[in-house]
Amino acid sequence: MPPPVASAFAEQPVPPWRRAVLKVGSSxxxxxxxxxxxxxxxxxxxQFVSANLQQGREVVIVSSGAVAAGRAILPRRVEADAALAARQALAALGQAQLIGLWQRFFERPVAQVLLTHDDLRNRRRYLNARATLNELLALGALPVVNENDTVSVDELKLGDNDNLAAIVAALVDADVLFIATDIDGLYTADPRRDPGAQPLNTVSELTEAVLAMAGGSGSTVGTGGMRTKLEAARRAGAAGIDTVLFNGRDGEVVRALAQGRLFGTRLHAGRTRLAARKYWLRNAPLAEGAIRVDAGAASALLGKGASLLPGGITAVNGGFRRGDMVEVHAPDGQPIAKGVSQYAAGDIARIAGRHTRDIHTVLGFHYGHSVIHRDDLVLL
Structure with a gap:
C-alpha cells in the first residue's frame, strides 16, 4: 500500500505521458x-524528474528564479518593483546560479535554453527552437528553459513563465504540463483569504467562471499567480495538452506524483493533441507559392502518411521562407496537402529530386531530412 498523503485534494491517477514539461516558479x-x-x-x-527519466520518459524544465538569484549577488539591494533594466541586470547575474542549482541534482548534462515569446511567434525561430530542444532530448540532456529576460521588453515585467511553459509544451509535443506551485491546487476561491474555498480535483473546461476563481500572486518573489497558471492551462489545452497543478512545497505530494498519484488539480485539454495540431494546420494562412511532387511522392503522402522528402519534388514556385505554410500539389497541379516548410523556396529548388543525404552537400547546411515533416503536414 502506498503511504497516505495529507491533502485536501482527492487522489487521482496522473495522466499517462512519455514527455512532459515541468514549470517551477520563483516561490x-x-x-x-x-x-x-x-x-x-x-x-x-x-527527484521527481530523475525518477521519470529512469523510466525512459523525457522532461523539459521551465524554471524561474534568475532574478531572485541575481538579487543576492548585487552589493546593493534592487527592489522587486525596480525599473525593467535593473531587473534585467539581475536576471543576467542570476542565470548561471539558476542553471548551477539544477545541474547539482543530475548526473546528466543540464542545458540552458533562453527564449522569449518573440522567438516562438516567429515561425523560423520557432522551428529552430523546436529542433534544438528535440536534439537535446535525443542526446539525453535535460533542457532547462527560461525567458531571455536580459533582452525581453514586456515578458519579464509580466512574469509570464507559466505561459512560456505552455508554449514550450506545445513546442516539444509534450503529453502533459506539470505546474509546481506553492498551494495545493485550484480552489473555488483563494484559500488564503476564504476559509470556505473548496478544492477542485478536475476541471473539464476552462470557462470564464473558472478563471474568475483565481486570485493574484501569492509570492513576493514571483509575479505570476493562479490566473496566469489557468491561462497557461488554456493555452496548453488548445494544443491538446492536459495541465496538472500541484504543491511543489509538499514533499509527500511530490513523491506521490513520482508514483503516478496526483493530489492536485487536473485541467483537461478537451481535445487530443493530434486534433489540435491538425486544426491549426488546416486553418493557418498559406504563403504564396507551392511545391509540386511526382506521383510516387503524392501516393506516399496520401496513402502512407509519409513526410515530404526532396527526392519526390519536381518543381517549386513562389518566394516563401522557412517556416511558412505552403501547399503541396500533385503532378496535375491539384492541391493535396499543406504544411510547414523546413526550407525556403530557393533552397528547395536546389535540392529538388535529390536524395536526403545530398542536402548538406548542395546547401552547405540542413534542417533535417524532410522538406515538410509528417507532423507538420495535413492532407486536403
Whole structure:
C-alpha cells in the first residue's frame, strides 16, 4: 500500500505521458529574505524528474528564479518593483546560479535554453527552437528553459513563465504540463483569504467562471499567480495538452506524483493533441507559392502518411521562407496537402529530386531530412 498523503485534494491517477514539461516558479526556488536560491524544494522536484527519466520518459524544465538569484549577488539591494533594466541586470547575474542549482541534482548534462515569446511567434525561430530542444532530448540532456529576460521588453515585467511553459509544451509535443506551485491546487476561491474555498480535483473546461476563481500572486518573489497558471492551462489545452497543478512545497505530494498519484488539480485539454495540431494546420494562412511532387511522392503522402522528402519534388514556385505554410500539389497541379516548410523556396529548388543525404552537400547546411515533416503536414 502506498503511504497516505495529507491533502485536501482527492487522489487521482496522473495522466499517462512519455514527455512532459515541468514549470517551477520563483516561490519554490528563492530563499527567504532575498538570499538567492535554495535547494529546499528544488531537490524533491529534481527527484521527481530523475525518477521519470529512469523510466525512459523525457522532461523539459521551465524554471524561474534568475532574478531572485541575481538579487543576492548585487552589493546593493534592487527592489522587486525596480525599473525593467535593473531587473534585467539581475536576471543576467542570476542565470548561471539558476542553471548551477539544477545541474547539482543530475548526473546528466543540464542545458540552458533562453527564449522569449518573440522567438516562438516567429515561425523560423520557432522551428529552430523546436529542433534544438528535440536534439537535446535525443542526446539525453535535460533542457532547462527560461525567458531571455536580459533582452525581453514586456515578458519579464509580466512574469509570464507559466505561459512560456505552455508554449514550450506545445513546442516539444509534450503529453502533459506539470505546474509546481506553492498551494495545493485550484480552489473555488483563494484559500488564503476564504476559509470556505473548496478544492477542485478536475476541471473539464476552462470557462470564464473558472478563471474568475483565481486570485493574484501569492509570492513576493514571483509575479505570476493562479490566473496566469489557468491561462497557461488554456493555452496548453488548445494544443491538446492536459495541465496538472500541484504543491511543489509538499514533499509527500511530490513523491506521490513520482508514483503516478496526483493530489492536485487536473485541467483537461478537451481535445487530443493530434486534433489540435491538425486544426491549426488546416486553418493557418498559406504563403504564396507551392511545391509540386511526382506521383510516387503524392501516393506516399496520401496513402502512407509519409513526410515530404526532396527526392519526390519536381518543381517549386513562389518566394516563401522557412517556416511558412505552403501547399503541396500533385503532378496535375491539384492541391493535396499543406504544411510547414523546413526550407525556403530557393533552397528547395536546389535540392529538388535529390536524395536526403545530398542536402548538406548542395546547401552547405540542413534542417533535417524532410522538406515538410509528417507532423507538420495535413492532407486536403
Amino acid at each position: 519554490l526556488l528563492a530563499a527567504d529574505g532575498g538570499g538567492g536560491l535554495t535547494p529546499r524544494f528544488a531537490l524533491g522536484l529534481a
